[in-house]
Amino acid sequence: MELLQIFPHLNAALNASSGVFLIFGFYFILKTQVHKHRMCMISASVISALFLISYVTHHVIRTSYFGLGTTKFTGEGIVRPIYFTILTSHTILATMVAPFVILTLVRALKGRFDAHKKIARLVYPVWLYVSATGVIVYLMLYQFYPTR
Numbered sequence: 141m142e143l144l145q146i147f148p149h150l151n152a153a154l155n156a157s158s159g160v161f162l163i164f165g166f167y168f169i170l171k172t173q174v175h176k177h178r179m180c181m182i183s184a185s186v187i188s189a190l191f192l193i194s195y196v197t198h199h200v201i202r203t204s205y206f207g208l209g210t211t212k213f214t215g216e217g218i219v220r221p222i223y224f225t226i227l228t229s230h231t232i233l234a235t236m237v238a239p240f241v242i243l244t245l246v247r248a249l250k251g252r253f254d255a256h257k258k259i260a261r262l263v264y265p266v267w268l269y270v271s272a273t274g275v276i277v278y279l280m281l282y283q284f285y286p287t288r
């Protein structure tokens with residue numbers, strides 16, 4: 141059970157570090173430092189893939205081995221609708237963005253930079269939103285309003 145409790149913190153750390161690479165990656169392409177942009181975006185993609193594996197592993201162990209449901213949000217009052225609005229938008233966009241991230245990456249790796257730039261301008265802000273709200277959801281659920 142104790143090992144299981146590490147997962148939310150590990151997942152949040154992966155999510156946050158992928159977000160940091162995203163921000164640096166954008167900064168580098170604005171300065172036309174393509175090599176550094178490439179390194180940051182590949183790092184963000186690999187870390188996001190690790191996050192996905194860890195997230196699914198955690199979910200499967202929780203439900204299949206311990207029969208646990210979702211973690212209850214204990215905040216009351218105005219923070220409840222705020223939390224659930226962030227959580228819903230985060231969940232919907234997170235499930236949608238993954239194939240578009242792959243497409244963006246593939247276009248860049250094939251050297252199709254015009255096509256890459258076109259889709260990247262849409263995918264980037266969504267990915268960054270998913271990453272940032274992932275951290276916010278973690279902080280609200282496990283740090284600010286933990287289950288007593």
Ligand code: HEM
Pocket residue numbers: 169170174177178181182185241242244245248249253254256257260261263264
């Ligand atoms: C999924 C990962 C990636 C994302 C989300 C991403 C995001 C972006 C964004 C938002 C821009 C446009 C910046 C602007 O508005 O001017 C851009 C441009 C660019 N990216 Fe990426 N990028 C990714 C991966 C890569 C990779 C792996 C390379 C490999 C070299 C790369 C090379 C470039 C280049 C050369 C441009 C400039 C294109 C131009 O101005 O014609 N990107 N990228």
